[in-house]
Amino acid sequence: MRNKIFIQRYHSPCGEMVIGSSDGKLCLCNWVTEKHPGRVDRRLQDGLKAEYEEGPSDIIDETARQLDEYFCRERKSFDIPLLFVGTEFQKSVWRQLLEIPYGQTISYGEMAARLGMPKAVRAVANANGANAISIIAPCHRVIGSDGTLTGYGGGLDAKKYLLSLEQDPQSLILR
16 A cells, blocks of 8 residues: 555645645645656655545645745745655755745855855756745745746746745735
């Protein structure tokens, strides 16, 4: 018998998401329409030896509540138990994402330097792109070294929306 990852849809102002939990922790907060369809799902299901099952969980409910507060500009950080599923290097990148303050951005190069691997910019970018817990582990706060917005699993429009929400609420046009 396989383990279960409970999932539910979440309607964010910048795109449809899927929230998932396993063993009392959040393991998924990903975009329905994503840049690399299926990649995150396969890694989670293989890594946890689990299958998705649509259904509620306390963690999903709490995540949805905290995301609602975030989108209403009432929350700047999240306090949800997280379950990162990936290589040790990927996990180190994702933990580093949690250190980027609300409303601030860093470059992939700066992130690589913070991890003590200044030449690993491309590997950091790839790990960032494999993040299964978008918004909560704020990969949208990582940008190109020249200040440009580079790839984002939920699309560049979602990334722009999230950064505008955090940095310049006056410029934000709610959909």
